[in-house]
Amino acid sequence: DAGVIQSPRHEVTEMGQEVTLRCKPISGHDYLFWYRQTMMRGLELLIYFNNNVPIDDSGMPEDRFSAKMPNASFSTLKIQPSEPRDSAVYFCASSRPSGNTIYFGEGSWLTVV
Amino acid sequence: DAKTTQPTSMDCAEGRAANLPCNHSTISGNEYVYWYRQIHSQGPQYIIHGLKNNETNEMASLIITEDRKSSTLILPHATLRDTAVYYCIVRVAAHQAGTALIFGKGTTLSVSS
Numbered sequence: 066d067a068g069v070i071q072s073p074r075h076e077v078t079e080m081g082q083e084v085t086l087r088c089k090p091i092s093g094h095d096y097l098f099w100y101r102q103t104m105m106r107g108l109e110l111l112i113y114f115n116n117n118v119p120i121d122d123s124g125m126p127e128d129r130f131s132a133k134m135p136n137a138s139f140s141t142l143k144i145q146p147s148e149p150r151d152s153a154v155y156f157c158a159s160s161r162p163s164g165n166t167i168y169f170g171e172g173s174w175l176t177v178v
Numbered sequence: 179d180a181k182t183t184q185p186t187s188m189d190c191a192e193g194r195a196a197n198l199p200c201n202h203s204t205i206s207g208n209e210y211v212y213w214y215r216q217i218h219s220q221g222p223q224y225i226i227h228g229l230k231n232n233e234t235n236e237m238a239s240l241i242i243t244e245d246r247k248s249s250t251l252i253l254p255h256a257t258l259r260d261t262a263v264y265y266c267i268v269r270v271a272a273h274q275a276g277t278a279l280i281f282g283k284g285t286t287l288s289v290s291s
């Protein structure tokens with residue numbers, strides 16, 4: 066079982082550049098979540114999808130952030146333009162519709178300089 | 179906002195039981211208690227969940243008070259690999275409503291030899 070797969074694992078980019086984070090959920094999972102973790106704010110929910118449709122995006126910090134799920138096996142989180150305060154670990158997670166367990170990926174470590 | 183209160187940190191000797199408390203005095207009748215943990219640099223990992231009965235699995239036991247206002251996660255024989263941040267979360271079960279996990283600050287458990 067492959068688990069939730071995220072890429073890239075680590076990225077360093079310059080302020081103002083576009084950043085795209087990718088996620089492949091576990092096959093058969095209908096829910097997909099994006100979280101952000103920083104020392105100051107802890108783990109924050111950004112957005113989640115059900116059957117590829119965004120359900121709650123109230124955690125998306127501002128218009129620079131956007132997330133898409135074009136199909137059941139792929140999602141992207143895009144930051145444009147990136148800023149140093151976006152430096153964080155971004156986690157993707159997925160779960161089955163009737164599942165009580167949410168499975169997390171290993172995270173994408175983003176540094177914006 | 180997180181609906182739970184946990185101690186910031188706890189220590190435990192290797193081989194001893196680790197008892198991690200959690201207060202959730204405003205829990206609703208349809209909300210479950212979930213426990214996740216996050217080992218350094220990894221994504222959060224599901225441990226156990228329960229509604230009102232005590233639960234046990236291969237990782238831990240969950241004791242929920244009769245009034246459901248608090249609970250305790252028990253790691254019966256803590257090892258060094260159990261050093262992590264432990265999160266207590268309340269939410270409705272996935273099959274009732276697709277909801278995400280909202281993380282608080284958790285308890286940092288340090289297991290030492």
